[in-house]
Amino acid sequence: MKYIALFRGINVGGNRKVDMKQLRTLFESLGFSQVSTYINSGNILFESELDTKSVLMKIQNCFHNTFDFEIPTIVKTENEMKKIAKSIPEEWQNDPTQRTDVAYLFPEADSKKIIEELPLKIEFLEIRYIKGAIFWNIKRENVNKSQLAKLISHKLYKSMTIRNVNTARFLAGEKE
CATH class of the missing domain: 3.30.70.1280 (SP0830-like domains)
Structure with a gap:
């Protein structure tokens, strides 16, 4: 396997x-x-x-x-990696106007409820859960407004490992 x-x-x-x-x-x-x-x-x-x-x-x-x-x-x-990568909308990219990241979740944090517990202003980003991960897309102009930087100091940050969307897609075999 x-x-x-x-x-x-x-x-x-x-x-x-x-x-x-x-x-x-x-x-x-x-x-x-x-x-x-x-x-x-x-x-x-x-x-x-x-x-x-x-x-x-x-x-x-x-x-x-x-x-x-x-x-x-x-x-x-x-x-599992393919399922996560395929759930990310194709138009969600990393480019000069937007940023997309995937947070792979350790078992103790693997729940849809994690989104509610994070210190984010979700009106400034789109965030979704799939078993094993959460992923978000944000306009670069809204990064500071979203309080995404506060994630690093949150207790749940240690229960995830984050990759940008390009890495997530590569690891899933979606991009060569």
Whole structure:
């Protein structure tokens, strides 16, 4: 089965550095195949015969023994990633006029109610939930009005890992 692992908070601002080549080698040593990384922010694509729960446990155990910091990880199947990406309206893009992001949710936050709990002014953005993620689109002129920046200091921020729409679509195989 094809999987995508999403790592939260690595290689951001020079902190919690993880070399992508080292990560690929580590995944190969765990018996995963067809291992590749996408950009330096913690996205790895691979294949395994194991189920999702077993894959995640294997990764977490290995990380615990390899790194001196925690690396929160979400593992999704290729089909789950495709379902999320396909639910994003095609016209939602990242361009000079608009911004679209996907927040992949850790299990403890995976609920439609998360939208109500976030410190956002939703009249300035469109936000939607699908199992496993929330995603939003905002006119760039409204980014500050939406209070999107307050998300970083909210308690639920640690229960998600955010990717821009281009990355989300690439990881789902929607863009090559």
